[in-house]
Amino acid sequence: MESENQKVISEAEELPRTIVRRVVKEKLSHDGDDMSVHKDALLAFSESARIFIHYLSATANDICKESKRQTINADDVLTALQEIEFSHFLGPLKASLHEFRQKNAGKKAGAAKEKEEKKKRKLEELSHDNGGGERVENEDNQDGTGHA
């Protein structure tokens, strides 16, 4: 590797090569057994993916700005995909997004629920107390939920 080139190239973040390799190899093992990948080809995959990210973000950024907003959101990205003619990605992506949102909603709801329950229990404990110390038993029995 030429060190001069390295100096310049290292300014550009790369996608982790092992992950790119894994994605490619797993796909190939489906499509055609024992297909190997030349090292230069792996680089080309990585580089192409990186440029794809740039291409997609520039487009999404444009769309975002057109709507007079500052923050690129999910819809901007989905619209951008259509604009660059990658609409066939939309199905899987929307499914991913939906799942991510569900999971987050679950977390939030769960965290909120847990907060509520802890509050309730505290209140119960306090009402049980007759001015003395806290009753250890109660704490044991009631503190059953996992932590976020």
Added chain:
Amino acid sequence: MESNNNNNNSNNNNNTTQIAHSSSYPLQPTPPPPPPPSSAAATPFHHLLQQQQQQLQMFWSYQRQEIEQANDFKNHQLPLARIKKIMKADEDVRMISAEAPILFAKACELFILELTIRSWLHAEENKRRTLQKNDIAAAITRTDIFDFLVDIVPRDEIKDEAAGLVGGIVGAAAASGVPYYYPPMGQPAGGPHHGGMMIGRPAAVDPTGGVYVQPPSNAWQSVWQGHAATDDVSYGSGASSGHGNLDGQS
């Protein structure tokens, strides 16, 4: 003392009943049919096209199923922080919502998968068991929507296909509107390009080139040119050396 996780129920209950398909992968590695020695130009290649379209369609519906079945979102293949960094290398890009990198990670993965399939098809056509850089270059050449990559993986080694085909493809594609169209083997590479050597030419930033579909976003152009100015990996600064942009970088 119980240790159940009450708050995280979406992981385990999520969408497991949706798809009843078996886990076998629907995309069969069928080799494309060999072109008949003499026939109408379009027929064998359109057949190949159709086959590819079908395979790709099956691929995408499989992808959707896979995602709907996946229940652990933590297994992101591509690291979100890295993706964010790449996005932010574009100075124009400022704020990114939390959901955006997730979409980018997935889109990126899908992109790599599609590029892999298309490259693999080329390797198969040439009866090779090793996927090479020129397979990727061929996939980029053949696929309209991959035009933005034309300078990233240039075709410096045109071994497998007649050099004359290459120039003819792009010219014909623009004219006929068909995504990829292979003129008959014997046809010389006419059109606006010199015989077969147009690949590597920065059609992306050449507005007079005529055959390149301009990317819809102007912002993209400035990123492109900005990179050309600052980056050694020349994305299209006009000088077509014909040498691989990726040589010597690993």
